Amino acid sequence: MKLYSTNNKDLRISFKDAVFNSMPQDKGLYMPVEIPQLDADFIENIENYSLPEIAYKVASALLKDEIPAEDLKALIDDAINFEAPAVKLDNKTFALELFHGPSLAFKDFGARFMSRVMAYFLKDGEQLLDVLVATSGDTGGAVALGFLGVPNTRVTILYPEGKVSPIQELQLTTNGQNIRAIEVKGTFDDCQALVKQAFADAELNAKFRLTSANSINISRLIPQTFYYFNTYAQLKRQGLNDVIFSVPSGNFGNIGAGLLAYKLGLPVKQFIAATNINDTVPRFLASGVYEAKPSTQTYSNAMDVGAPSNWVRIMDLFNNNVEELKQIVTSYRFNDEETLAGIKEIDSKFDYVACPHTAIAYLAIEQFRNENPEDESAAVFLSTAHACKFPDIFPVDIAAKIEIPEQVSALAGKPKQAEQLDVDFDGFKRYLLEMS
Numbered sequence: 001m002k003l004y005s006t007n008n009k010d011l012r013i014s015f016k017d018a019v020f021n022s023m024p025q026d027k028g029l030y031m032p033v034e035i036p037q038l039d040a041d042f043i044e045n046i047e048n049y050s051l052p053e054i055a056y057k058v059a060s061a062l063l064k065d066e067i068p069a070e071d072l073k074a075l076i077d078d079a080i081n082f083e084a085p086a087v088k089l090d091n092k093t094f095a096l097e098l099f100h101g102p103s104l105a106f107k108d109f110g111a112r113f114m115s116r117v118m119a120y121f122l123k124d125g126e127q128l129l130d131v132l133v134a135t136s137g138d139t140g141g142a143v144a145l146g147f148l149g150v151p152n153t154r155v156t157i158l159y160p161e162g163k164v165s166p167i168q169e170l171q172l173t174t175n176g177q178n179i180r181a182i183e184v185k186g187t188f189d190d191c192q193a194l195v196k197q198a199f200a201d202a203e204l205n206a207k208f209r210l211t212s213a214n215s216i217n218i219s220r221l222i223p224q225t226f227y228y229f230n231t232y233a234q235l236k237r238q239g240l241n242d243v244i245f246s247v248p249s250g251n252f253g254n255i256g257a258g259l260l261a262y263k264l265g266l267p268v269k270q271f272i273a274a275t276n277i278n279d280t281v282p283r284f285l286a287s288g289v290y291e292a293k294p295s296t297q298t299y300s301n302a303m304d305v306g307a308p309s310n311w312v313r314i315m316d317l318f319n320n321n322v323e324e325l326k327q328i329v330t331s332y333r334f335n336d337e338e339t340l341a342g343i344k345e346i347d348s349k350f351d352y353v354a355c356p357h358t359a360i361a362y363l364a365i366e367q368f369r370n371e372n373p374e375d376e377s378a379a380v381f382l383s384t385a386h387a388c389k390f391p392d393i394f395p396v397d398i399a400a401k402i403e404i405p406e407q408v409s410a411l412a413g414k415p416k417q418a419e420q421l422d423v424d425f426d427g428f429k430r431y432l433l434e435m436s
């Protein structure tokens with residue numbers, strides 16, 4: 001597999017280098033030079049394949065000989081070791097539950113695959129890989145739990161004091177082993193600034209092999225294609241061939257992976273990009289004008305993104321042809337009041353508790369069906385996180401129905417291990433140097 005930069009299509013770089021660089025120097029994003037077509041026979045018979053088998057088919061088509069077959073199979077079996085069931089709510093409506101991994105959010109697919117790819121490329125004797133990550137909640141948990149126990153890696157997470165939910169804090173601070181947490185007396189932006197400064201610091205770079213593991217890493221995108229294929233397989237087993245996916249979107253990595261799956265040959269009728277009021281993409285598809293904005297806080301805070309970082313990837317997949325893109329992607333936005341109404345409607349109609357991000361994807365399906373009454377496709381909304389991660393959003397009667405998964409109950413009572421630091425780069429640097 002060779003990759004180019006969206007800002008320099010002549011560039012050629014290996015998968016390994018793209019994984020460790022995360023982002024090209026020219027600030028574009030890495031994209032595969034070749035997007036192969038999966039063989040028609042595989043798609044025709046996909047219902048006979050399991051999730052790990054599908055994952056291997058897709059990954060090997062993309063990666064080619066970057067990782068030998070047996071190693072890639074073992075890596076996938078280790079990374080994708082949980083289910084992604086499409087739960088049937090009615091004959092044509094499904095919730096694709098992507099929250100059965102360790103951090104209870106779909107980001108586990110990307111983080112677990114990335115951590116194992118990195119460990120694979122860090123052959124014996126290579127310098128320890130130091131992953132620095134700032135988090136407002138969800139990403140840190142996925143990265144921490146994704147790297148937990150992975151040899152030759154160490155993760156340092158910075159999170160803002162008092163600004164992550166109790167479950168998120170447990171996921172960040174109770175791991176031990178190769179994971180350490182720093183509770184910063186400041187905001188998420190302060191955490192991010194400290195991490196950025198560390199990456200720019202000559203002394204730290206001389207001493208440590210630093211990497212960011214952030215969400216634009218190509219090794220996080222690839223595993224997110226797996227569950228689109230696997231969902232198609234699940235629906236095909238029920239005799240449903242026409243499928244629409246509705247994806248709650250923030251940085252547009254998740255739907256970007258869906259569109260990559262489509263370009264790889266997955267027959268999807270329509271994608272719906274569902275956002276909250278941070279609606280840069282719905283505005284762009286309506287007006288043709290792309291205008292990023294500062295983000296506004298909402299109930300669906302993992303989607304509070306005003307300048308979606310993966311959007312250039314999607315434009316690149318479609319060669320900047322907006323008309324072609326609009327044939328396959330519809331986009332809607334919903335505010336907090338609508339989100340809450342959506343949560344209540346899913347509860348009363350289906351006795352199903354959806355997290356606020358998921359509820360937005362559901363509402364988008366309803367709107368699509370209202371606007372396209374002739375369309376009979378089965379509709380799948382992606383359920384990106386477990387409701388228990390956002391306890392404050394729900395009315396009490398719905399909150400009472402939320403079951404706490406064992407991943408979380410196992411954390412309760414474990415002692416919190418976090419270093420407290422002020423927003424002070426010198427203090428952060430001293431910590432890194434002294435604690436190594």
Ligand SMILES: *Cc1c(COP(=O)(O)O)cnc(C)c1O
Pocket residue numbers: 105106107138248249250251252253254255302303357384385
């Ligand atoms: C990260 C996240 C999203 C947004 O996904 P993108 O790939 O950034 O579009 C949606 N829902 C939840 C729960 C998330 O954690």
